Amino acid sequence: xxxxxxxxxxxxxxxxxxxxxxxxxxxxxxxxxxxxxxxxxxxxxxxxxxxxxxxxxxxxxxxxxxxxxxxxxxxxxxxxxxxxxxxxxxxxxxxxxxxxxxxxxxxxxxxxxxxxxxxxxxxxxxxxxxxxxxxxxxxxxxxxxxxxxxxxxxxxxxxxxxxxxxxxxxxxxxxxxxxxxxxxxxxxxxxxxxxxxxxxxxxxxxxxxxxxxxxxxxxxxxxxxxxxxxxxxxxxxxxxxxxxxxxxxxxxxxxxxxxxxxxxxxxxxxxxxxxxxxxxxxxxxxxxxxxxxxxxxxxxxxxxxxxxxxxxxxxxxxxxxxxxxxxxxxxxxxxxxxxxxxxxxxxxxxxxxxxxxxxxxxxxxxxxxxxxxxxx
Amino acid sequence: xxxxxxxxxxxxxxxxxxxxxxxxxxxxxxxxxxxxxxxxxxxxxxxxxxxxxxxxxxxxxxxxxxxxxxxxxxxxxxxxxxxxxxxxxxxxxxxxxxxxxxxxxxxxxxxxxxxxxxxxxxxxxxxxxxxxxxxxxxxxxxxxxxxxxxxxxxxxxxxxxxxxxxxxxxxxxxxxxxxxxxxxxxxxxxxxxxxxxxxxxxxxxxxxxxxxxxxxxxxxxxxxxxxxxxxxxxxxxxxxxxxxxxxxxxxxxxxxxxxxxxxxxxxxxxxxxxxxxxxxxxxxxxxxxxxxxxxxxxxxxxxxxxxxxxxxxxxxxxxxxxxxxxxxxxxxxxxxxxxxxxxxxxxxxxxxxxxxxxxxxxxxxxxxxxxxxxxx
Numbered sequence: 213x214x215x216x217x218x219x220x221x222x223x224x225x226x227x228x229x230x231x232x233x234x235x236x237x238x239x240x241x242x243x244x245x246x247x248x249x250x251x252x253x254x255x256x257x258x259x260x261x262x263x264x265x266x267x268x269x270x271x272x273x274x275x276x277x278x279x280x281x282x283x284x285x286x287x288x289x290x291x292x293x294x295x296x297x298x299x300x301x302x303x304x305x306x307x308x309x310x311x312x313x314x315x316x317x318x319x320x321x322x323x324x325x326x327x328x329x330x331x332x333x334x335x336x337x338x339x340x341x342x343x344x345x346x347x348x349x350x351x352x353x354x355x356x357x358x359x360x361x362x363x364x365x366x367x368x369x370x371x372x373x374x375x376x377x378x379x380x381x382x383x384x385x386x387x388x389x390x391x392x393x394x395x396x397x398x399x400x401x402x403x404x405x406x407x408x409x410x411x412x413x414x415x416x417x418x419x420x421x422x423x424x425x426x427x428x429x430x431x432x433x434x435x436x437x438x439x440x441x442x443x444x445x446x447x448x449x450x451x452x453x454x455x456x457x458x459x460x461x462x463x464x465x466x467x468x469x470x471x472x473x474x475x476x477x478x479x480x481x482x483x484x485x486x487x488x489x490x491x492x493x494x495x496x497x498x499x500x501x502x503x504x505x506x507x508x509x510x511x512x513x514x515x516x517x518x519x520x521x522x523x524x525x526x527x528x529x530x531x532x533x534x535x536x537x538x539x540x541x542x543x544x545x546x547x548x549x550x551x552x553x554x555x556x557x558x559x560x561x562x563x564x565x566x567x568x569x570x571x572x573x574x575x576x577x578x579x580x581x582x583x584x585x586x587x588x
Numbered sequence: 589x590x591x592x593x594x595x596x597x598x599x600x601x602x603x604x605x606x607x608x609x610x611x612x613x614x615x616x617x618x619x620x621x622x623x624x625x626x627x628x629x630x631x632x633x634x635x636x637x638x639x640x641x642x643x644x645x646x647x648x649x650x651x652x653x654x655x656x657x658x659x660x661x662x663x664x665x666x667x668x669x670x671x672x673x674x675x676x677x678x679x680x681x682x683x684x685x686x687x688x689x690x691x692x693x694x695x696x697x698x699x700x701x702x703x704x705x706x707x708x709x710x711x712x713x714x715x716x717x718x719x720x721x722x723x724x725x726x727x728x729x730x731x732x733x734x735x736x737x738x739x740x741x742x743x744x745x746x747x748x749x750x751x752x753x754x755x756x757x758x759x760x761x762x763x764x765x766x767x768x769x770x771x772x773x774x775x776x777x778x779x780x781x782x783x784x785x786x787x788x789x790x791x792x793x794x795x796x797x798x799x800x801x802x803x804x805x806x807x808x809x810x811x812x813x814x815x816x817x818x819x820x821x822x823x824x825x826x827x828x829x830x831x832x833x834x835x836x837x838x839x840x841x842x843x844x845x846x847x848x849x850x851x852x853x854x855x856x857x858x859x860x861x862x863x864x865x866x867x868x869x870x871x872x873x874x875x876x877x878x879x880x881x882x883x884x885x886x887x888x889x890x891x892x893x894x895x896x897x898x899x900x901x902x903x904x905x906x907x908x909x910x911x912x913x914x915x916x917x918x919x920x921x922x923x924x925x926x927x928x929x930x931x932x933x934x935x936x937x938x939x940x941x942x943x944x945x946x947x948x949x950x951x952x953x954x955x956x957x958x959x960x961x962x963x964x
Binding site: 218219221223226243246247252255341342348350351354355356465491520522523539540 | 594597599603604622626628698717719725729730732839840896898899915916
């Protein structure tokens with residue numbers, strides 16, 4: 213049974229920016245897009261389930277140019293990055309990526325980018341779907357920091373799947389196998405400079421290739437496409453089933469400005485004792501002490517395959533009270549169950565808790581699971 | 589001949605927010621959406637040209653909930669609004685709307701909202717497509733201003749077209765005919781409080797009704813839908829043809845952070861001599877003195893009807909040099925011409941200037957027109 217997704221016809225004006233890889237993606241017969249940071253994000257090429265099967269067996273090329281970069285450079289660059297995230301970025305080495313939530317003065321999550329440290333005084337925030345550029349520019353202006361904040365011409369292309377290492381070493385050289393998780397090197401591919409990181413938004417491993425000249429999108433694509441033929445390469449995109457199975461949370465769906473890192477299960481990325489000034493420090497101290505009111509949990513919804521929620525799916529506790537909402541959901545072919553993320557009251561968040569989900573009128577029993585989907 | 593638009597299938601996740609009017613819009617058989625502030629914006633119900641014809645003759649109801657509000661409230665609210673726009677907001681009375689560009693310290697346009705003054709110390713910025721919330725929150729935090737900045741539960745519904753006054757007076761009362769352009773009143777419709785403004789993103793006049801409780805979307809819609817039957821009401825949306833004819837510029841297409849108000853033809857909304865502190869003042873003084881390098885102009889492209897640009901359409905001067913790009917374009921049935929906005933070098937911006945447009949390989953002659961599309 214194939215999960216269904218709500219799909220609508222969308223008009224592409226120039227306001228919704230074209231990716232440098234859009235020509236190739238269109239030629240590949242993309243079936244459905246999302247829109248992310250006002251840029252197209254190709255999601256489905258065959259269908260969700262068969263894209264997922266292929267991703268788990270071979271290698272895929274993904275247009276993730278919509279993961280835009282916010283560059284922060286200058287004498288106050290580190291001070292500025294430290295201010296906006298509770299993560300201890302002073303420990304981030306040059307050549308390292310760090311997953312970090314950006315939090316406001318109430319502890320609310322503004323975004324959850326990957327921070328890449330390019331130099332002592334130069335960072336990229338590789339962002340999820342919100343205007344981090346404006347947020348960081350506003351704070352830098354307000355505080356009078358000596359740092360330039362802008363969106364550079366940088367567009368990531370992801371190579372994901374179990375054969376990603378083989379493909380990447382054919383293209384760039386055997387040394388890419390030694391790149392550790394969340395580390396990056398500089399390389400040249402298709403005659404253009406790229407940053408090459410071991411990272412990516414799937415559970416299958418691989419690389420993200422940061423193109424730094426949008427005119428070279430098709431050239432870069434073609435190098436991987438041609439070299440990937442022997443590995444049965446296909447076009448793909450961040451896959452809903454894979455991300456649920458892998459526990460990858462999506463900003464805007466599973467967390468928002470109304471969430472905080474303790475609610476979202478990101479407490480391991482919070483350093484309340486870091487030395488640098490941090491705007492969310494005080495609020496997060498308080499939430500850490502009191503505990504969050506709500507928690508983002510893994511939930512298995514019982515019964516036949518459900519689609520993906522567009523409307524609000526309420527989660528009810530055993531007394532019938534509303535305990536929260538479902539934030540993401542997909543049918544998993546490997547676990548043979550409906551996997552959901554849900555934000556629920558903390559007193560209903562322990563693995564094993566029995567709940568009820570009202571999936572648009574289709575009322576089902578559900579159970580909170582561990583983060584790896586096992587039962588306690 | 590009907591203009592063509594690039595349309596793609598888009599997956600609606602919960603990250604792309606539902607409007608309170610989405611149920612009704614879907615029932616009305618919307619044919620194509622755009623996405624705006626991460627919310628659906630219904631654009632086409634029949635086709636562009638017949639939606640346009642109807643808008644010019646009758647009355648339409650538009651789901652423009654995506655024009656989100658940023659509320660600024662508190663002792664420093666006015667000081668904060670003054671800081672972020674070069675417009676003199678001290679002159680904005682309670683009950684008044686003001687079109688204002690928000691500009692950064694380089695004069696770059698961050699957004700071009702309508703400012704509504706609700707009280708001495710309370711404003712809504714009714715925004716175009718960029719995260720003004722994060723921009724203003726960041727500046728307020730950085731400067732330590734005493735003002736709360738948040739997105740309230742407010743969703744505009746537009747009633748546009750020549751019969752809008754008749755419909756609105758049937759629903760609310762004859763006194764709505766006396767609401768002046770860009771003024772608003774408080775009213776109750778469908779048992780819920782609304783702000784009712786004479787404004788809207790068409791050249792045909794009408795109202796915007798700011799719903800303040802998203803649970804009442806269908807109720808509010810139904811009141812206008814039922815009362816509008818005698819006026820041949822239809823669902824519609826901001827219409828590309830109408831906006832080109834009316835000279836309405838779209839943030840993200842016709843201006844961006846790389847534009848400034850002098851380039852975008854918005855100099856009449858800049859008060860360089862206002863008393864309050866303004867972050868863009870210095871940069872705009874300089875641009876005003878030197879003149880902008882580029883200008884946004886009206887351009888008629890000759891020959892048969894063209895579609896809407898997705899790729900870059902270069903504008904060339906008489907020597908074949910690139911002079912700029914087309915930012916928006918539509919075929920006008922009433923003027924019987926291709927109407928375009930283009931950003932061109934200032935030395936090529938005088939009405940009457942002959943240019944050439946490369947519309948994706950279809951090379952045409954073009955002439956700069958006056959703002960009302962006449963020739964000089």
